[in-house]
Every structure is written in C-alpha cells, then in structure tokens.
Amino acid sequence: MQAAPLAPAATADDALAQPFIRVEGVSKRFGTFQAVKDVTLTIGKGEIFALLGGSGCGKTTLLRMLAGFEEPTSGRIFIDGQDMSGVPPWERPVHMMFQSYAIFPHMSVEKNVAYGLKHEKMTGAQRAARVAEMLDLVQLTPFAQRKPHQISGGQRQRVALARALARQPKLLLLDEPLAALDKKLREHTQFELMSIQQRTGVTFIVVTHDQEEAMTLADRIAVMDRGEVKQVGSPTEIYEYPNSRFVAGFIGAISTFPARVVRLTGEIAELDIPAMGGIFAARGLPGLVKDQTVTLALRPEKISISKTRPAAVNVLEGQVKDLAYFGKDSLYRVILPGGELLSVHAVNASRAHDGGHAADWDDKVWLSFEPASAILLTD
Numbered sequence: 001m002q003a004a005p006l007a008p009a010a011t012a013d014d015a016l017a018q019p020f021i022r023v024e025g026v027s028k029r030f031g032t033f034q035a036v037k038d039v040t041l042t043i044g045k046g047e048i049f050a051l052l053g054g055s056g057c058g059k060t061t062l063l064r065m066l067a068g069f070e071e072p073t074s075g076r077i078f079i080d081g082q083d084m085s086g087v088p089p090w091e092r093p094v095h096m097m098f099q100s101y102a103i104f105p106h107m108s109v110e111k112n113v114a115y116g117l118k119h120e121k122m123t124g125a126q127r128a129a130r131v132a133e134m135l136d137l138v139q140l141t142p143f144a145q146r147k148p149h150q151i152s153g154g155q156r157q158r159v160a161l162a163r164a165l166a167r168q169p170k171l172l173l174l175d176e177p178l179a180a181l182d183k184k185l186r187e188h189t190q191f192e193l194m195s196i197q198q199r200t201g202v203t204f205i206v207v208t209h210d211q212e213e214a215m216t217l218a219d220r221i222a223v224m225d226r227g228e229v230k231q232v233g234s235p236t237e238i239y240e241y242p243n244s245r246f247v248a249g250f251i252g253a254i255s256t257f258p259a260r261v262v263r264l265t266g267e268i269a270e271l272d273i274p275a276m277g278g279i280f281a282a283r284g285l286p287g288l289v290k291d292q293t294v295t296l297a298l299r300p301e302k303i304s305i306s307k308t309r310p311a312a313v314n315v316l317e318g319q320v321k322d323l324a325y326f327g328k329d330s331l332y333r334v335i336l337p338g339g340e341l342l343s344v345h346a347v348n349a350s351r352a353h354d355g356g357h358a359a360d361w362d363d364k365v366w367l368s369f370e371p372a373s374a375i376l377l378t379d
C-alpha cells in the first residue's frame with residue numbers, strides 16, 4: 001500500500017526545476033562486467049528518492065559512486081552543483097548509512113551518535129548539544145546511556161540514522177536501511193524515516209529491493225534492471241502507468257495477456273485476446289494502429305468477481321481454482337476456459353460466516369474490469 005507524508009518536502013516538478021543531484025551518462029565496469037549502463041537521473045533537494053531493483057541490478061554500485069567509494073568508468077555526478085569527479089568520500093557533503101548500521105557495540109547510544117562528530121570543529125558544549133538534538137529527533141533521549149544490545153533493532157536503526165544526520169550532510173544515502181527489521185517494525189520505521197526526513201529537509205536516496213518499501217517511502221522511484229534505469233516516476237506513475245512489461249511485473253502483482261488491436265474508437269481500443277476468449281475494451285495509447293500486437297495487463301485489485309453475471313463492458317467467466325484468505329481480503333486464482341490463470345483480489349467487506357467470500361473453491365464465477373483499469377503495453 002502506498003503512503004506519503006502529509007506535506008512532501010519536494011515534488012517531481014521541484015526536482016526537475018531545481019536539480020540537487022545530476023547523474024549524467026554514468027556507467028561502471030568491473031573488468032568485462034558492466035554493472036551500471038549510461039544512467040542519467042535528476043534528483044531534487046529534499047526528495048526521498050528510491051533506487052529499486054533486484055539483486056545485481058546496479059543500484060548499490062550507483063549508490064557507492066554517489067558516496068565516492070567507486071569512480072564512474074564514464075559519465076559525471078554533480079551534487080549541489082559541484083562536479084564530484086575525483087572528490088574523495090570524506091570531502092563530499094554525503095553520509096552513507098549501511099544495511100548493517102555499523103554501530104559500535106561497546107559504546108552507549110549517546111557515544112555512538114557523538115562518534116560521527118569527533119573530527120568536526122566543535123567545542124565540547126556544541127558537540128553535546130548536537131548529540132542531544134539528534135537523540136531528540138529520533139526519540140532516543142531516554143535510551144542515551146544504553147548499549148546497542150539493550151535496545152531493539154528499530155532503535156539501533158535510529159541510532160545509525162542519528163549518527164549520520166549529526167554531521168548535517170546535504171545528502172544521506174541509505175543502503176537497504178530496513179532489511180534487518182521484521183515486517184511490523186519495518187512498516188512502523190518507514191513512517192518514522194519519512195517524518196525525520198521531512199523535519200530535517202535532507203535529501204535521502206534509498207536503495208531497496210522491497211517494492212512496498214519504495215512505494216511507501218519515496219517521492220519518486222527509479223526502477224533498475226541489469227544496470228539500466230527502466231522508468232522513473234512517482235509511486236502512482238510507476239504502479240498505474242508502467243512503461244514496459246518488466247516494470248509492470250516487478251511492481252506489484254499483475255496478469256498479462258497477448259492481444260491484437262481490432263478497432264480504435266476515440267480513446268478506446270478493442271482487443272482480440274485469445275486467452276480470455278473474446279474481444280475486450282481498454283483505454284488506448286497514443287500511436288496505436290489496427291492489427292498492432294500489444295500486451296494487456298491487469299492488476300488483481302482492478303478485477304471484480306461475482307457468482308452472477310454483471311452488467312459491465314468487459315466480462316469473462318471462469319472457475320475458482322485456488323483461494324487464499326488474508327482476513328481483510330482474499331486472493332482468488334481463477335482458471336479461464338482456455339486454461340489461463342487470472343489472479344483476483346477482493347476485499348472481505350463482511351464477515352466470512354455471513355457470506356464474506358465472493359466465491360468458494362470450484363465455484364463458477366464472472367469476472368469484470370473497466371476499460372480504464374486495464375494497462376496496455378507495447379514494450
């Protein structure tokens with residue numbers, strides 16, 4: 001589920017109008033292996049920007065180049081207008097928070113936060129004031145004298161965050177920051193991170209393989225695959241308007257079907273979809289032509305399921321093969337007459353013993369979807 005701060009620090013328009021970070025044609029090779037391929041990105045001041053992709057897609061390599069731990073093979077990186085070519089990590093206005101947090105087990109929470117300031121030109125009083133400010137920011141003041149083993153995983157994550165922010169970086173890089181936390185704590189900490197980022201105004205770049213985490217945290221997301229950026233956009237744009245089958249399949253669950261355009265009427269494209277057993281309507285794309293081969297994609301939550309035929313534009317029948325009950329909703333896997341499986345999510349609006357399930361195993365059902373809910377893909 002996507003969530004966003006009440007007042008985002010930056011928007012996509014801000015990022016384009018006032019770029020804080022510019023990545024221009026950056027590539028990185030390790031011998032014959034190309035980890036990052038000609039990446040160009042613009043990131044705005046105060047954004048939470050996510051690099052999202054599977055293992056080996058190049059997202060961490062790109063993060064390390066921003067931090068200065070790796071030099072690009074080609075291309076340039078600018079931070080706050082300054083070319084970072086040849087600038088070592090310790091001279092960049094950047095702090096990187098690693099997945100392991102790297103906090104010292106023998107030091108108290110307070111001393112861990114203060115450690116990042118030991119090379120700063122500050123008096124003892126200034127240093128103590130900054131540490132107190134950071135502990136208050138991450139709500140750890142009552143735990144200042146505890147050792148890391150005496151606090152929870154989420155609190156250790158906040159210690160690392162406070163230490164990173166204590167040096168007042170212009171850019172904070174977070175490499176899988178919540179991967180070590182359990183699901184409930186991860187969800188809670190996501191909102192804490194968003195609140196802290198909003199209060200500090202520091203630009204965050206988050207590397208993650210977790211789609212929900214990226215959708216929750218980020219103002220914008222770059223989806224990466226095999227070293228390339230496949231699409232950049234807001235969570236809504238990435239989810240509702242993917243530009244390729246890869247992005248559509250990587251973000252959330254989706255079912256895809258080969259289709260052929262048989263008629264174009266205004267904004268509506270009529271499609272012959274053999275796997276669905278007929279002609280179906282979807283909102284068209286600019287440039288579509290008759291007889292063009294496309295892919296129709298459907299999100300499970302965009303499909304309605306019932307045991308009676310609905311009065312809808314797009315209707316198909318099937319039989320419930322599998323049913324998974326999650327409490328608030330249920331997932332149905334419906335087998336179509338041609339043998340294809342279609343996943344459908346339905347909210348359980350009433351209690352199960354009162355007929356809360358829309359259908360049961362082996363029931364014949366009718367499925368329907370609105371033309372505007374279907375996604376057409378040409379790539």
